[in-house]
Amino acid sequence: MHKVNNNISQPDLTVNVAGIKLKNPVMTASGTFGYGEEYEPYLDLNRLGGIIVKGISMEPREGNSPPRIVETAAGMLNSIGLQNVGVEVFVDQKLPFLRKYDTAVIVNFFGDSIEEYCEVANILGAVDGIAGLEMNISCPNKQEGWLEFGTRPDLTFKVTNAVRKKTDLPLIVKLSPNVTDISTIAKAAEDGGADGLSLINTITGMAVNIENRRPMLANIIGGLSGPAIKPVALRMVWQVAGKVSLPLIGVGGIMTAEDAIEFIIAGASAIQIGTANFLDPSVSIKVLSGVEDYLIKNRVKRIDSLIGSLET
Amino acid sequence: MLVEILYNEEILLHYYKMGLLWSLPSTIEAGQFLMFRVSDGIDPFLRRPFGIYRTISIERGSKKLGGVEILYKVVGKGTGLMAGLRQGHKVDVLGPLGVGFSGFDGDGKLIMVAGGVGIVPFYLLAEGLANKDSRVQLLFGGRCKDDLPGLLDFENLGTEIKISTDNGELGVRGAVTELLKKEVSDDSTVYACGPKGMLKEVARIARERGVPCFVSLDKIMACGMGACLGCAVKVNGRKSRYTAQNLSPYKMVCKDGPVFDAEEIVWKEL
Numbered sequence: 191m192h193k194v195n196n197n198i199s200q201p202d203l204t205v206n207v208a209g210i211k212l213k214n215p216v217m218t219a220s221g222t223f224g225y226g227e228e229y230e231p232y233l234d235l236n237r238l239g240g241i242i243v244k245g246i247s248m249e250p251r252e253g254n255s256p257p258r259i260v261e262t263a264a265g266m267l268n269s270i271g272l273q274n275v276g277v278e279v280f281v282d283q284k285l286p287f288l289r290k291y292d293t294a295v296i297v298n299f300f301g302d303s304i305e306e307y308c309e310v311a312n313i314l315g316a317v318d319g320i321a322g323l324e325m326n327i328s329c330p331n332k333q334e335g336w337l338e339f340g341t342r343p344d345l346t347f348k349v350t351n352a353v354r355k356k357t358d359l360p361l362i363v364k365l366s367p368n369v370t371d372i373s374t375i376a377k378a379a380e381d382g383g384a385d386g387l388s389l390i391n392t393i394t395g396m397a398v399n400i401e402n403r404r405p406m407l408a409n410i411i412g413g414l415s416g417p418a419i420k421p422v423a424l425r426m427v428w429q430v431a432g433k434v435s436l437p438l439i440g441v442g443g444i445m446t447a448e449d450a451i452e453f454i455i456a457g458a459s460a461i462q463i464g465t466a467n468f469l470d471p472s473v474s475i476k477v478l479s480g481v482e483d484y485l486i487k488n489r490v491k492r493i494d495s496l497i498g499s500l501e502t
Numbered sequence: 503m504l505v506e507i508l509y510n511e512e513i514l515l516h517y518y519k520m521g522l523l524w525s526l527p528s529t530i531e532a533g534q535f536l537m538f539r540v541s542d543g544i545d546p547f548l549r550r551p552f553g554i555y556r557t558i559s560i561e562r563g564s565k566k567l568g569g570v571e572i573l574y575k576v577v578g579k580g581t582g583l584m585a586g587l588r589q590g591h592k593v594d595v596l597g598p599l600g601v602g603f604s605g606f607d608g609d610g611k612l613i614m615v616a617g618g619v620g621i622v623p624f625y626l627l628a629e630g631l632a633n634k635d636s637r638v639q640l641l642f643g644g645r646c647k648d649d650l651p652g653l654l655d656f657e658n659l660g661t662e663i664k665i666s667t668d669n670g671e672l673g674v675r676g677a678v679t680e681l682l683k684k685e686v687s688d689d690s691t692v693y694a695c696g697p698k699g700m701l702k703e704v705a706r707i708a709r710e711r712g713v714p715c716f717v718s719l720d721k722i723m724a725c726g727m728g729a730c731l732g733c734a735v736k737v738n739g740r741k742s743r744y745t746a747q748n749l750s751p752y753k754m755v756c757k758d759g760p761v762f763d764a765e766e767i768v769w770k771e772l
Contacts, residue, residue, distance in 0.1 A: 224729035232596075252750045255771070259724055259732035261548045266724060270731045273750060417544055445544070468724040469539065469549060471596065 201485035202492040207437045207460045208386030209360040210294050210322045212239040216478040219441050219464035220245055220298035225284040232471035240294035245326050248306050250276035260397050260406040265416025269409035277313050294321035300329040304349050308356045315357035322360035328391045340366035343378035350382025364388040372426050373433035380434045388439040390423045415465040417443040424456050431457025447480020457498040504592045516576045517651040525568035531602030532626035533718050533761045537726035539594035546580045548724050553622035575619040599726050600760050603693050605716045610689030611637040615704050617696025618644050621652050623718050628661045643678025647671040679703040686711050705764035715764035721755040728757030736768040
């Protein structure tokens, strides 16, 4: 499975992202990889640079009414509704499995108030086996008329700054693409004390059943993912790379090693594979092998030197 | 996993049987499914779930090889493309997945209620029970006589069969659930697979008669392994054994099912 070429030394794939040392830049995205255990039959989890687990809140969330997903051109829409087991069950029942693996476990989390974000971060900061936190700010704020935190720079700053004070774990903020100017939001997260940024979350969209004139999703609106959104994600990574000095993690429609390399050249220090996991549960390992092959073929000794190497 | 298509034949208008050279390591439960990647590219984007119809064995040279057969109906773009796949082509499949039928303990009578392509999970069951003492009956409904795929296979097994068609072409005229009303008895266990309306009515009849009923559900799914949480189905309130908290009222068709106890399903929201 693993290609060995004795003539050229193996390239150095390690990257340092937000203070987290990753053995390689290939991670799996939150919400597409469960709590890791679902994928264990299909790949060696030890080979992944990192696993970002399904978003966790203080209390369990039951999620939205079905239908929750619909296939679209080159992608899919979902409105799962942040269904999760809650932080207590996660720590007691899901985390022990993940601790067995030599891969960075990054816990995605969210809340509907700044207090809830802080509470979850505080609990996660006190347990072993977590390399870092990824904060989902595409979540409605109950104190601000259910406006998403990530759509306003001031709210992004506030929640990042508050959580920053509650945890010593590396803090990665996952940005929403559903904004006018993502680099302003990115800057607010940087000013608030983030150690890194993941971008992008899904792009809001919808689909209509023309036979019964009803929305395809019970929630009407959902998040678009898959190759359809890759050019948008890539553009945002490049724009943000020019505006902040934080390490970036590229996510959005990555299906192949070529896609991953595009993100790295555009400025991402690492990448996440999301929806592609649904099509091929072992795709992340194939992407990793492909990235390695690319480095060997192009005589790039360290992946570090590829990050942000876009010639314009 | 890439497997070779052994055959892909139209057995009735819009109904196909596809044989796959795929030796499965574990015993397959009736009702389990596989996730089939229709296209090597991204159109259509998601895999499609298909119930496993039966296992097959073929001889190639001196070797005996194992395989599985799926029986599917062409209903849209994905299955339309599948119908065009040829023998020898390699396709990407995952499985076997999900939890199959297991509520029947051999006592009393097992009634399998199938509507159209809903026949799929029952062949493995009927085959497994064919030479046992259990009483097994198949109630098979379709719109017309060409809407009863695999009927011959069950006849060859010697399964007791009762048929209904909407137009009365074969068997009795009317819904298969009318047959169920006649055939169900106090010692019956009912298994059902078919359209949503049929399943609801089967569950209602079973409840009225106080007999156990298990149904196989079909939902759009992305991953097939419990990760995307897309194929949620609402179930009656559950409490955690650990924390006394209310658990999510949703179960996943791919991982917790596709077979569920009918009593568990919140039918009005399905």
